[in-house]
Amino acid sequence: xxxxxxxxxxxxxxxxxxxxxxxxxxxxxxxxxxxxxxxxxxxxxxxxxxxxxxxxxxxxxxxxxxxxxxxxxxxxxxxxxxxxxxxxxxxxxxxxxxxxxxxxxxxxxxxxxxxxxxxxxxxxxxxxxxxxxxxxxxxxxxxxxxxxxxxxxxxxxxxxxxxxxxxxxxxxxxxxxxxxxxxxxxxxxxxxxxxxxxxxxxxxxxxxxxxxxxxxxxxxxxxxxxxxxxxxxxxxxxxxxxxxxxxxxxxxxxxxxxxxxxxxxxxxxxxxxxxxxxxxxxxxxxxxxxxxxxxxxxxxxxxxxxxxxxxxxxxxxxxxxxxxxxxxxxxxxxxxxxxxxxxxxxxxxxxxxxxxxxxxxxxxxxxxxxxxxxxxxxxxxxxxxxxxxxxxxxxxxxxxxxxxxxxxxxxxxxxxxxxxxxxxxxxxxxxxxxxxxxxxxxxxxxxxxxxxxxxxxxxxxxxxxxxxxxxxxxxxxxxxxxxxxxxxxxxxxxxxxxxxxxxxxxxxxxxxxxxxxxxxxxxxxxxxxxxxxxxxxxxxxxxxxxxxxxxxxxxxxxxxxxxxxxxxxxxxxxxxxxxxxxxxxxxxxxxxxxxxxxxxxxxxxxxxxx
Amino acid sequence: xxxxxxxxxxxxxxxxxxxxxxxxxxxxxxxxxxxxxxxxxxxxxxxxxxxxxxxxxxxxxxxxxxxxxxxxxxxxxxxxxxxxxxxxxxxxxxxxxxxxxxxxxxxxxxxxxxxxxxxxx
Numbered sequence: 001x002x003x004x005x006x007x008x009x010x011x012x013x014x015x016x017x018x019x020x021x022x023x024x025x026x027x028x029x030x031x032x033x034x035x036x037x038x039x040x041x042x043x044x045x046x047x048x049x050x051x052x053x054x055x056x057x058x059x060x061x062x063x064x065x066x067x068x069x070x071x072x073x074x075x076x077x078x079x080x081x082x083x084x085x086x087x088x089x090x091x092x093x094x095x096x097x098x099x100x101x102x103x104x105x106x107x108x109x110x111x112x113x114x115x116x117x118x119x120x121x122x123x124x125x126x127x128x129x130x131x132x133x134x135x136x137x138x139x140x141x142x143x144x145x146x147x148x149x150x151x152x153x154x155x156x157x158x159x160x161x162x163x164x165x166x167x168x169x170x171x172x173x174x175x176x177x178x179x180x181x182x183x184x185x186x187x188x189x190x191x192x193x194x195x196x197x198x199x200x201x202x203x204x205x206x207x208x209x210x211x212x213x214x215x216x217x218x219x220x221x222x223x224x225x226x227x228x229x230x231x232x233x234x235x236x237x238x239x240x241x242x243x244x245x246x247x248x249x250x251x252x253x254x255x256x257x258x259x260x261x262x263x264x265x266x267x268x269x270x271x272x273x274x275x276x277x278x279x280x281x282x283x284x285x286x287x288x289x290x291x292x293x294x295x296x297x298x299x300x301x302x303x304x305x306x307x308x309x310x311x312x313x314x315x316x317x318x319x320x321x322x323x324x325x326x327x328x329x330x331x332x333x334x335x336x337x338x339x340x341x342x343x344x345x346x347x348x349x350x351x352x353x354x355x356x357x358x359x360x361x362x363x364x365x366x367x368x369x370x371x372x373x374x375x376x377x378x379x380x381x382x383x384x385x386x387x388x389x390x391x392x393x394x395x396x397x398x399x400x401x402x403x404x405x406x407x408x409x410x411x412x413x414x415x416x417x418x419x420x421x422x423x424x425x426x427x428x429x430x431x432x433x434x435x436x437x438x439x440x441x442x443x444x445x446x447x448x449x450x451x452x453x454x455x456x457x458x459x460x461x462x463x464x465x466x467x468x469x470x471x472x473x474x475x476x477x478x479x480x481x482x483x484x485x486x487x488x489x490x491x492x493x494x495x496x497x498x499x500x501x502x503x504x505x506x507x508x509x510x511x512x513x514x515x516x517x518x519x520x521x522x523x524x525x526x527x528x529x530x531x532x533x534x535x536x537x538x539x540x541x542x543x544x545x546x547x548x549x550x551x552x553x554x555x556x557x558x559x560x561x562x563x564x565x566x567x568x569x570x571x572x573x574x575x576x577x578x579x580x581x582x583x584x585x586x587x588x589x590x591x592x593x594x595x596x597x598x599x600x601x602x603x604x605x606x607x608x609x610x
Numbered sequence: 611x612x613x614x615x616x617x618x619x620x621x622x623x624x625x626x627x628x629x630x631x632x633x634x635x636x637x638x639x640x641x642x643x644x645x646x647x648x649x650x651x652x653x654x655x656x657x658x659x660x661x662x663x664x665x666x667x668x669x670x671x672x673x674x675x676x677x678x679x680x681x682x683x684x685x686x687x688x689x690x691x692x693x694x695x696x697x698x699x700x701x702x703x704x705x706x707x708x709x710x711x712x713x714x715x716x717x718x719x720x721x722x723x724x725x726x727x728x729x730x731x
Contacts, residue, residue, distance in 0.1 A: 399695060403667065406694035410716035411626030414634055417719045428633055435629045442626070519669075 020195035051144035066158040074101040093159040121145035400563020408439035459502035485524030509581040520548025622665035647671025
């Protein structure tokens with residue numbers, strides 16, 4: 001905005017001077033007119049009074065002369081009176097209206113004057129004043145006539161006329177007018193000067209105020225108005241100063257806020273561009289609001305200005321990211337996919353993608369946000385790791401297998417190598433017959449176990465009594481347990497429902513658990529086996545608990561891995577197989593163990609729904 | 611001493627291996643057998659043999675632990691390692707601990723007989 005004085009506007013000072021001058025002129029004109037009129041009237045009145053007085057006086061001294069027609073006295077009286085100031089003529093008419101005396105006009109004595117003024121004067125029964133123009137010069141004159149009566153009679157004895165010149169009076173009036181005009185002009189000049197002075201005094205602070213406001217409006221807020229007029233203008237100045245101060249405060253605050261916002265924006269931009277995740281936000285019209293550098297890089301979109309374009313145009317209608325965003329907007333909740341494959345020319349791009357609804361602080365929907373991470377590298381690494389794991393597992397398996405096979409193999413080899421030499425030795429042959437088939441069976445069992453471990457479930461499932469199987473296992477190992485002073489504690493619930501399973505494999509699983517317990521108690525102890533079924537919805541719980549040596553954490557953690565071996569012990573395939581059998585039965589098996597305190601296996605098997 | 615000089619201790623947790631040694635050497639030497647390390651140390655302490663065939667992988671005290679203990683106690687006994695897993699570092703360690711030989715399973719009976727006769731002759 002352009003802040004300056006409007007050139008078309010008339011300045012306040014000019015206006016003040018103009019109006020005050022007009023008022024002054026009007027007042028002065030009115031004063032002059034009134035004074036002049038009043039003075040003229042006074043002068044006229046004075047003239048009339050003087051005229052009447054002179055005429056009256058002349059009448060008084062001329063009454064006897066009129067009664068007696070003494071024209072000489074009348075003539076003397078007239079000539080004496082005409083000497084009076086401003087008296088131009090004196091005419092004395094006798095009873096018959098003839099001229100008895102006429103100052104300086106003796107020739108008119110005895111004549112009857114026929115002019116209209118004389119006629120009116122002689123006919124008048126009361127004093128009469130007639131303004132006339134007298135003589136060739138047409139001097140303004142008051143013709144004052146007074147009829148002369150005797151006291152006791154109503155009869156008129158004559159008329160006294162004097163012509164009183166108004167020239168003196170006129171010049172006096174003129175002089176008065178000139179004086180008035182001069183005085184008036186002086187007063188007006190003085191008034192104009194005064195009004196200019198006062199207008200300056202009034203408008204100077206206003207001018208300052210205006211100048212300051214213009215400077216302030218142009219942005220210079222370091223303005224302070226210093227006016228001490230003690231009136232509204234000073235108050236205005238103070239208020240303005242206060243206002244400027246407030247504006248300055250607000251401006252500083254705004255500048256600070258702006259700086260904060262700018263730095264916050266820069267910070268946010270830095271965060272966005274430094275992010276290792278791709279981020280895209282869209283508004284409710286599906287137009288892109290944010291798309292950070294990583295998003296550009298991951299999506300391979302580098303076509304300059306993307307912000308503001310509809311997402312559909314930047315990606316495509318069937319792009320999974322686009323579909324997730326639209327789903328988020330319509331369902332008003334985020335979508336997460338831990339792995340998403342994007343087919344690209346140079347191979348697949350794997351992303352972890354999460355979307356969320358973008359809302360303001362009050363929960364109003366603003367748009368949607370998608371955050372994604374390129375996990376292609378991680379996927380490749382995972383694949384490598386899986387391969388390494390497979391190889392490691394294979395290594396463990398091979399080593400375990402080698403160990404397990406080599407012992408019986410060694411025994412068989414020894415017996416076979418000795419056979420030719422000791423064929424005739426009956427005790428050797430006896431030992432041969434018991435050992436070699438046993439060792440061959442061990443190898444065979446190992447192969448069978450290995451096959452079983454990798455085989456998909458093929459055994460038919462039937463309804464089984466778990467308690468019965470467990471008791472059979474205990475019966476089989478009874479002799480060994482007795483030898484090792486291991487006591488069996490029967491906590492089997494005889495009311496449990498049957499489970500669906502394969503008796504052969506389940507028997508092996510239970511047997512393996514029993515063997516594990518027996519091996520864990522070389523110094524004797526207790527094997528406590530319980531079974532229970534708490535509620536129709538839950539499975540059947542079977543617990544094998546021993547009071548043996550227990551296992552450390554690493555062993556119990558790896559117990560179900562085939563051929564897992566620690567310094568303390570090696571497990572063959574038994575526990576791995578047990579785990580597999582229970583899983584085949586859609587059950588679970590967990591192990592809890594503490595070194596020196598024994599081991600507990602908790603099995604859950606689904607029951608047959610009645 | 612004559613009696614002791616023929617004594618061989620076999621330590622292995624596998625019954626098949628123990629049976630093999632019995633038929634191979636039992637008729638010529640005084641064989642003592644056990645399936646664990648603790649028992650082995652006890653036997654070496656009470657009835658010291660001239661030769662010990664020692665398995666590495668056993669529950670509880672394994673072969674390497676037994677060997678270390680013998681070394682520590684400065685027992686004058688010849689130890690031959692018998693193991694199913696041939697690993698160079700195990701062999702090196704066993705030999706550094708004083709084992710005179712390192713046999714891998716399946717065992718060669720000729721070698722076993724040779725070692726026994728060498729030590730006990």
